[in-house]
Amino acid sequence: MSLRTMTSAFALCAALLGAAVGAPARAEEAVITGGFDVGPGGFQGNFNPLAATAGFTWLSLYFEPLVAYDDKLETIVGVLADRFETSPDQLAYTFHLADAKWHDGQPFTAKDAKFTIELAKQGTSGTVFAARLAAIAAVETPDERTVVLKLSKPSSGLLDVLTKVMMLPQHALAGIAPDALAKNAWWSTTPIGTGPFKFGRYVTDQYVELAANPDYRGGKPAVSRIINRYFGNTAAAVAALRAGEIQFSYVDADDVPTLTDAGSFRVIEGNSYVVNYLGFNQELPLWKDLRVRQAVMHAIDRNAIIQSLYKGAAAPANCGYVAERLVPADADPYAYDPDKARQLLQEAGWDKLNGDKPITVLTYYNTPLATNVLAAIQAMLGQVGINVVPRAVDTPTYNGTIMAAKPDPAQFPLVYAGLQNGPDPSNLNVGLNEKQIPPAGANFLHIRMPEVSAAFDAALAETDEAKRADRYRDVCKAMNAQLPWATLWVAKRYGVASTKLKNFVWTPAPGGGPYQAHPETWAVGQ
Template sequence: MAFPVTRRAFLKTSGLLAGAAALPFGAMNPAFAARERITLRIARDFQSLDPANRVSYIEETIIRACTQKLISFKKGQFEWELDAAKSIEKVSPTEITFELKPGQNFTGGYGEMTAEDVKFSFERFQTAGPNGTKSEYASDWAALDKVEVTGKYTGKILLKNPAPSLWLTTLPDGSGTIISKKAFEALGDKVKTTLIGSGPYQIAEWVPNQKVVLRLNPEWKGAKPSFNEVVLRPIADPKTAELAFRSNELDFTVIEPASAKEFEKIPGTKVINLDSINFVWIGLNVEKAPLNDIKVREAIRKAIDVDEVVLAAFNGAVKPARSIIAPGLLGYWKDAPVYKRDVAGAKKLLAEAGVKPGTKLKLTLLNRPAYQTAGVVIQAMLQEVGIDLQLEVLDGGAFWSVGKGESGKNLELSLQRFGGKADPAFHTQWFVKEQIGVWNWQRWDSPTFDKIYTEAASTDDTAKRNQLYIDLQKEMDKSAAYIWLTHEANVFATKQWLDPAILPNGDDLQYALYKEV
């Protein structure tokens, strides 16, 4: 579990960097002057470095720096290039052949990467969950039949059906990570905190909730990264991170969109603003009374003015969303309905559902300033229609577990934010029946949705897929279980001498490709 880092705690435990904070801008100790290391902020400490059971982009970004895949994304692009593979070929819609480069060694003395490791890495997604169940990311490999080893370095990935998203959301991404079969069998549960990889970096030091130090892997044979060390500082509060950046304790950090103009004025600072494909929404638990009545869900949707919520929460720096898939992606629903606020209509629906004025509901949200502001605005809007909305604000570790398992049955409303990927199959996979109790916190069960999802994920016809993903969003809209807020924007502050590598979704960072300008 990741624990909150207050400003006082951060400044007290900043250790090695505390001295640098006291220096005038540009004054650095000799080691730092050589820029052998960079110091970056992460929103929380990692929880599991097992690729099949990673929690989010935070783990994925660390895994990416320390491991390899058959193919990986080019710097800052959703286009791929060869990584561990010497060659890879789509022989047919259901067969992919590959050949590994020889001499790629895992750290920790676990030997050379072979096709057996590829087979183990991909096939285990169906059994890597608790007690041999499917992993949380099993959907990424849902089309996999098996990996057939044809030689020490060669093999075939055989699919049950076509899976076009494999090339964008699986093979070059977290679920395409190649791990050591020998290491996983030897380490057991320790794989959550012991990352054995073959990539440019390895974890040299980990002080829980204080820092993660990545250091160059001496056995790495690829292009050498610019920095010998990457120091990651878990800082939960964005404002604390902004203070740390101003004090030169960080070289790079995510900042709140509303802070962009202020940071542009800081000498030696560059602000990067990227459109996002992530999605933020209010989810309603359709199993929990009175939210199990669609009239109540529709009333809540009528009571909320999304434009006003987003304006207040993000100070005009982001645009409202109308559906789950962002503009520019396959499946974008440009004609998605825009729900205008209708207080009278909301009250009428609540009365028809037998919901009395003063009924209490709870909105659970992440401890982030923008989200808390959104919560306060929503609270006031629902008060006008007779709902007494309580706000439950949680830090990262507690929040990301609150909707899982049996405890998820008691969740009422939640303000959630998921990261997007290059293909809509990734965005929509979390809302199938199988994800109830995992990431489907709305506990929404739609056989129609599941059927369309399966069809969309297994066709190579781009036009057909596009329409199917629009149809999926129409089903979500009918449920009134989702109130879309924004796709956000990704805003970063970086020292001018640093050229970061950021994938288009804005969450996934490529530490090994950061360079000094």
């Protein structure tokens, strides 16, 4: 069945089901409904911003960070901080806080910011930020509207990390033990933030509903509610979009041609900043020999996949970056060469290491495009003697498998995943530096490659902005030589919004942002 036929079928089903699958609109009420968690950018049950690695497009509607990117992903601007400055030695960051209130009416103060940052540093809380905030030696609060972060050493990516650290209310959470916080019901039942919308309700497997915050410092929102519908796949979301049940959704590249007609939709295209890769679980002997990892790279015809499946809407990645300023001119392109792949495998003794035993490729990508991509990769690797079997699961299952307290490497010998490489290049550190092995960070493949870690450490410690690109070229060089991942490509990302939406801002940001979208101004017309 073609994707167009599938979409039509889903549209028919959606039309028959009607309001049963979503929150009913109330009379004379302005409501925006979207598939904000379909595809890259989020997943069902993603309520705790301390543990979130994606979904910030949605979370930032009711939680807010001190700072965020502008909607061009070019400049970091204040959100809950009216302004901020960095000391000349880059060892002190001072934030002057906005006059804001929590959704329960309590004032937002420096104590809340201190509480949040210290909690985000504490590994027992389930945070994904512990290692990334390790350079913060102290959080000082000289008064209720000022927060000063004192660093033990310069950390050039700190502001970028802080764009994802959503402020949390001390008065609501201080009574919960940090080790009990991650799975506490508060996140999905009674959370309070400072954003333009308040948490309303969560209906399992169906939707999350937010209500306008009339006391928001940026003004009362133009719509009374925003609803986030959950969909099992992008085809179902596209069907709902066509049926007028939702006004926004993420889509795959092959959906775009079907949504550019009649002026009903606005297609938003941008760089995903996410490198897709095959990740080698370093806890297994399969991948210890560099020649095996090199063979995987040479076995995959990345350009053919980009042209035939992505329709050219991607660029090959020979390290974690594709920006010209970050990629050395002499980086190995790992050209498609199945004969060389076979030779490398033979030299490495692949027959004794694994032979034709099936190797699971675990992924959370479950779109038709991803299915076709993995089928192509499976066939190409099979031609050189590497027998892989894709296993697509939902994101909570994927996260539970790779980030388990005692993960079983046999459950994910290979992963097909993505990690953001921008807008600040420091982002990749979390998945590759030895210091980021869980529970400190997200290096769940337990990559221990001294050259890679040392290159990241040097880049993060660089205080001269003019030299940062040189340091990240060194990171790229180390990745390209050591291959902690088989880097594949960085694809374009697409969102589709109904033309009925007014003042709506969506940016294809890594992990969904956060970025300055001013959702209090979003409106919906006829």
